[in-house]
Structure formats: C-alpha cells, structure tokens
Amino acid sequence: MDKEKNIIDKYFKPLAKNKESLHLENDAAFLKDKKMIISTDMMIEDQHFKKDYDPKLVAKKLLRINLSDVAAMGAEPYGFFLNIALPKNMINPWLVNFTKGLKKDMLLFNLKLFGGDLSYSSKIFLNATIIGKTKKKCHKKNIAIKNSDIYVSGKIGDAALGLSIKNKSQFMNFSINERTYLTKKFMLPQPRIELGKNLKGLADFCTDISDGLLRELSIVAYQSNLQANIFLDKIPVSRVAKKLLNSEKIKPKRIWEIFLSGGEDYELLFGIKKKNINSLKKIKNISKIGFFSKGKGLKIYDKNGKEINFKKVGFSHF
Amino acid sequence: MDKEKNIIDKYFKPLAKNKESLHLENDAAFLKDKKMIISTDMMIEDQHFKKDYDPKLVAKKLLRINLSDVAAMGAEPYGFFLNIALPKNMINPWLVNFTKGLKKDMLLFNLKLFGGDLSYSSKIFLNATIIGKTKKKCHKKNIAIKNSDIYVSGKIGDAALGLSIKNKSQFMNFSINERTYLTKKFMLPQPRIELGKNLKGLADFCTDISDGLLRELSIVAYQSNLQANIFLDKIPVSRVAKKLLNSEKIKPKRIWEIFLSGGEDYELLFGIKKKNINSLKKIKNISKIGFFSKGKGLKIYDKNGKEINFKKVGFSHF
Numbered sequence: 293m294d295k296e297k298n299i300i301d302k303y304f305k306p307l308a309k310n311k312e313s314l315h316l317e318n319d320a321a322f323l324k325d326k327k328m329i330i331s332t333d334m335m336i337e338d339q340h341f342k343k344d345y346d347p348k349l350v351a352k353k354l355l356r357i358n359l360s361d362v363a364a365m366g367a368e369p370y371g372f373f374l375n376i377a378l379p380k381n382m383i384n385p386w387l388v389n390f391t392k393g394l395k396k397d398m399l400l401f402n403l404k405l406f407g408g409d410l411s412y413s414s415k416i417f418l419n420a421t422i423i424g425k426t427k428k429k430c431h432k433k434n435i436a437i438k439n440s441d442i443y444v445s446g447k448i449g450d451a452a453l454g455l456s457i458k459n460k461s462q463f464m465n466f467s468i469n470e471r472t473y474l475t476k477k478f479m480l481p482q483p484r485i486e487l488g489k490n491l492k493g494l495a496d497f498c499t500d501i502s503d504g505l506l507r508e509l510s511i512v513a514y515q516s517n518l519q520a521n522i523f524l525d526k527i528p529v530s531r532v533a534k535k536l537l538n539s540e541k542i543k544p545k546r547i548w549e550i551f552l553s554g555g556e557d558y559e560l561l562f563g564i565k566k567k568n569i570n571s572l573k574k575i576k577n578i579s580k581i582g583f584f585s586k587g588k589g590l591k592i593y594d595k596n597g598k599e600i601n602f603k604k605v606g607f608s609h610f
Numbered sequence: 611m612d613k614e615k616n617i618i619d620k621y622f623k624p625l626a627k628n629k630e631s632l633h634l635e636n637d638a639a640f641l642k643d644k645k646m647i648i649s650t651d652m653m654i655e656d657q658h659f660k661k662d663y664d665p666k667l668v669a670k671k672l673l674r675i676n677l678s679d680v681a682a683m684g685a686e687p688y689g690f691f692l693n694i695a696l697p698k699n700m701i702n703p704w705l706v707n708f709t710k711g712l713k714k715d716m717l718l719f720n721l722k723l724f725g726g727d728l729s730y731s732s733k734i735f736l737n738a739t740i741i742g743k744t745k746k747k748c749h750k751k752n753i754a755i756k757n758s759d760i761y762v763s764g765k766i767g768d769a770a771l772g773l774s775i776k777n778k779s780q781f782m783n784f785s786i787n788e789r790t791y792l793t794k795k796f797m798l799p800q801p802r803i804e805l806g807k808n809l810k811g812l813a814d815f816c817t818d819i820s821d822g823l824l825r826e827l828s829i830v831a832y833q834s835n836l837q838a839n840i841f842l843d844k845i846p847v848s849r850v851a852k853k854l855l856n857s858e859k860i861k862p863k864r865i866w867e868i869f870l871s872g873g874e875d876y877e878l879l880f881g882i883k884k885k886n887i888n889s890l891k892k893i894k895n896i897s898k899i900g901f902f903s904k905g906k907g908l909k910i911y912d913k914n915g916k917e918i919n920f921k922k923v924g925f926s927h928f
Binding site: 330331332333334336338339340373375377406407408409411412413414415417419421423 | 648649650651652654656657658691693695724725726727729730731732733735737739741
C-alpha cells in the first residue's frame with residue numbers, strides 16, 4: 293500500500309472505530325442522527341500556534357476550540373472531521389504526538405472521529421469540523437433582550453497572558469508556577485459543555501469568547517440593536533491576573549486591554565432575563581458583569597462609574 | 611463593526627440565507643435532517659493550485675471535488691461549511707471573485723452554505739466540508755466482489771493533461787482549443803451525482819477517482835482482498851488524449867502512466883456483479899474496463915494481453 297494510505301491506517305483508523313466513519317474506507321461519513329449542530333474552526337501555524345508547540349497540546353486545543361462552539365450551542369459532543377496539512381519531514385514525529393493528544397481528549401469528551409483529509413503543505417494547517425447532538429432546544433440566536441444581565445463563566449484574561457508568555461513578551465515577572473498556570477489556560481481551554489446545556493431555555497443568548505470579551509459582546513450588542521454595559525470590577529480574573537493588575541509597573545488600563553481584547557478565553561458569555569436569575573443559583577463558576585440597555589455599542593465603566601475607552605476592541609484576523 | 615465581521619457580512623451572509631446556517635450569527639449550524647453524509651476536502655496553494663489561478667474556478671473546483679464524494683456515496687447535494695485562510699492583501703480582490711464562483715456552483719448544484727471559519731495565512735488554504743442527503747441505501751462499503759466487472763464514468767486522463775498544461779510542462783503540442791478543453795477538465799470536474807444515485811443497489815463498490823485510477827483501484831483491491839484486472843484498450847479516453855497516444859513523439863506507456871496516475875479525474879469507479887449488468891443498459895457515459903479475480907493487487911494488460919508494469923501507481927500527497 294502507498295504511504296498516504298499507510299499514514300491513515302496507522303494513525304487514524306485506530307481512532308475511527310465507529311460505524312459512522314465507515315472505518316475511513318470511504319471519503320465521507322454517514323450520520324443517522326436527527327438533530328445535530330456542526331461547527332468548524334482552523335488552527336494555522338504562525339497564526340494560531342508555532343511549529344515548536346507540543347503537538348499533543350495542539351491536538352487538544354484544536355478539539356477544545358471546536359468543543360467550545362458545541363458548548364455555546366448547548367449541545368452534547370458527538371464527533372468530528374479532521375483536515376491536516378503539514379510539511380513532509382514532520383509527518384511521523386509530529387503525527388505520533390498529535391494523535392496521542394487527540395486520543396486523550398476524544399476519550400475525555402466522548403468524541404468520535406468521522407473522517408477527514410490529509411495533505412502536504414509548507415506550513416502546518418489544521419481544521420476540525422465538529423458535530424454535536426442536541427434535543428429540541430439549542431442556543432440558536434445570539435440576540436440579547438433589553439435589561440437582561442450579562443454573565444461570563446470562569447476567569448477572563450489568563451489565556452491572553454499565556455499567549456504573551458508563549459510569544460516571549462517578557463514585560464511581566466511571573467513565577468514558574470504562574471507561567472505554567474497561564475500557558476495551560478492558553479493551550480488547554482475548558483469547553484463549558486455542562487454550563488451550555490444548563491443554560492438552554494434560560495439564556496437569551498449564549499456565545500463563546502474566542503476573540504476577546506469586548507469583541508464578542510460588541511457583536512451581540514450590534515446584532516441585538518442594544519447597548520451593552522459592563523463593569524471592570526465585576527469581571528472575574530484569576531489570582532495571578534489580579535496580582536498583575538496591582539503590580540503598579542504597568543497601567544491597569546493597559547492590562548485590562550490585554551485581558552478583554554486578547555481572546556482565546558473560550559469561556560461562555562450569555563444573557564439572562566431578570567426573571568430567570570433565580571434559576572442560576574445552583575450554577576457555579578459564573579459572574580454577572582453588566583446589563584443591556586436601550587442604545588448602541590459597548591460601554592465599560594470603572595469602579596467609580598467612570599466610562600473607559602479602549603483603543604482595541606478585540607482580536608480580528610483581518 | 612470590525613473588519614472580520616464586515617467580510618463575513620459582505621461576502622458570506624448573502625450566500626448563507628438558510629435557516630440551518632443560523633444566518634452565520636452563530637459559529638455552528640443546526641441540521642434537522644435524518645440521514646446525511648458528510649465529507650471534507652482541502653485545496654492548498656502550491657499543492658493543489660497556484661496563487662494566480664482564477665478564484666472563480668478555484669471556488670467551483672473546491673465545491674466539485676467535495677461534490678464528487680457526495681456522488682460516490684450516491685447522495686444528494688445539500689450544503690457545506692467553508693474554511694478560508696489567505697494573505698491579508700488578497701482578501702478583497704480574491705474573495706470577490708471566489709464568492710462569485712461559489713455562488714454559481716451553489717445554484718447549479720443546489721447547495722447551501724452552512725458556516726465556516728476565516729483566518730489570515732501566508733498561503734491560501736481552502737477547505738470545504740460537504741453534507742449530502744441520502745435515503746436508506748448509500749454506497750457505504752468500498753469492497754468489491756469476486757468476478758464483478760470494473761467500470762468507470764467519463765474519460766480518464768484529461769485532467770492530468772490539463773494539470774501539465776497549467777504547470778507549463780510543454781512537451782505536448784496542443785491547439786488552443788485542445789488546451790482550453792484540457793485545462794477545463796482539470797479545473798472544472800463534473801461530479802457524477804446522477805450516476806452515483808442510479809448505482810445505488812447495483813454497484814458493489816463505488817468511489818471517485820481523485821488520486822488516479824491505478825491508486826484508487828489498488829486500494830479497492832487491497833480492501834477487498836482481490837485482484838483487479840484492467841485492459842488499457844478498454845479505458846475511455848478523449849479524442850485529444852487519443853491523438854497524443856498516437857503522436858509517436860512520446861512512448862504510449864509514458865502517456866498512459868500520466869493518464870492513469872495523474873489524478874484529478876473525479877470520475878466514478880465502480881464494480882458491478884454480472885447479474886446486475888442488464889440494469890446498466892440505460893446508463894450513458896460509462897465503460898467496462900476490467901474485472902476482479904482471486905488474488906491480490908492490480909494487473910494491467912495491453913491489447914495483446916501482455917501485462918504492463920507502471921512505476922508510479924498514483925498520486926499521493928506523502
């Protein structure tokens with residue numbers, strides 16, 4: 293058999309032992325399920341990661357950024373398609389580790405590999421198309437409702453700090469433990485699957501924060517024809533992030549800009565109507581950060597209620 | 611609104627006016643259908659096409675190579691997801707034409723755009739994940755049956771000649787009309803949707819020829835634990851291809867090697883049991899090229915029944 297087929301047999305067939313993949317003997321998969329969501333996300337060398345990143349972590353991140361979309365829809369992880377293009381000389385060493393990482397997170401998130409495509413290219417290109425199962429309800433519209441409260445899950449900004457460490461932007465003095473914590477937050481986001489499911493029927497909109505809180509919220513405000521108002525002192529940040537805000541070396545405004553525009557948090561951002569707020573009581577690890585009102589755009593206030601203007605709203609690839 | 615959002619609103623929202631895409635306001639699509647096939651294929655700059663190729667044709671080819679997988683499954687085109695990464699300076703001029711081509715073939719093949727991802731990269735990277743609807747039966751297994759006859763659709767080898775013209779391999783003297791014909795066969799393959807559907811329940815295997823007839827047939831023979839036997843004089847070639855075979859400038863064996871290993875035909879390759887052969891009578895544009903027997907591998911015979919050995923079996927990216 294030829295080499296391409298060998299690579300598929302060696303690395304991917306063991307991961308695709310499911311009926312739907314047709315054991316990778318066809319180019320397509322066959323899905324019998326009734327209601328599903330499908331989403332697709334890319335990771336490109338030098339754009340989203342560097343060649344020297346651990347392929348195990350790159351694999352996990354590829355799945356997790358796609359799983360974050362599944363979470364935002366309130367769906368259950370089901371399976372995925374994988375496109376990989378990479379330089380000839382990287383195939384064996386890189387794919388061994390990449391598929392190891394893939395396998396771990398496939399077990400962790402109960403995901404099936406359904407198929408994909410493989411090619412050569414001078415830079416590494418990765419894409420996953422993920423499928424989530426869902427019942428009747430899912431977060432179909434990202435339209436907020438006036439007077440709804442704005443919530444986020446987890447902590448905001450750690451991933452942006454992790455990226456700056458990866459990029460060797462050494463303007464911050466972090467301990468080894470802090471660096472490990474922050475780079476892990478960047479490389480291994482936690483898709484909020486359970487939260488996404490719990491919010492079905494409660495949230496009026498739900499999206500994941502991939503390109504920075506400010507950008508995602510601006511888009512929701514724009515789509516909803518409403519004004520989003522958020523309060524800096526309500527935004528949940530980690531102990532490490534807090535330490536940086538209090539360090540006095542860099543202006544807090546500059547640090548907030550990194551936290552809120554840096555992207556890659558993969559936390560959920562959602563809106564809750566006042567009457568639904570009691571239903572949130574059992575849900576942990578979420579924070580109310582503001583509300584929607586009549587008007588347009590996004591307004592950010594400091595602890596004294598003074599409006600703050602950031603230059604950069606969020607991360608855009610273009 | 612920021613630039614990335616603007617690009618999506620400008621170029622892709624007009625193409626995604628369907629419920630399932632959720633109007634591109636979410637990262638995922640929502641599919642209610644029961645039985646569908648999904649397949650995914652990449653096109654990478656310098657690997658599958660050059661930067662200076664007409665973006666309209668690149669768009670059409672991207673859809674068609676994916677549609678060819680839909681045809682091979684005997685399914686009906688339904689919709690697709692699109693991943694595009696390209697250099698910053700190419701966005702506007704390139705995407706205008708790319709989306710024009712996309713729109714034309716979306717109408718022609720009745721395809722919906724469901725979603726996708728957009729990014730920046732130094733080289734153009736394209737990927738489509740296509741969804742086809744199907745009823746109970748589809749070509750699920752690529753396993754041939756002993757004594758079955760081997761068939762192909764259309765003409766074999768024109769696309770490989772078209773590619774060599776595109777690559778400026780000028781060892782052949784073609785007229786302008788011939789060059790236009792051949793490059794069109796390379797850039798605009800014809801997915802055999804109707805044939806794929808008609809073969810359901812008739813063919814014991816059905817696959818599309820993307821990486822060369824010899825490679826695809828070798829894979830089927832290997833998976834089926836059978837020997838594939840084909841006859842050069844039964845392989846359907848175009849008038850232009852025939853002219854080249856008779857030109858006496860290049861050894862026919864070298865030309866056959868290009869035709870059978872060059873890839874990109876996107877014709878269907880399928881097996882038919884003797885008892886089903888009568889059912890094929892109404893189907894046009896197909897040719898019987900050989901049969902399966904006990905044994906292993908692929909054997910190719912010339913018109914005198916003499917076995918021919920080709921060095922290169924097919925196109926593999928690795």
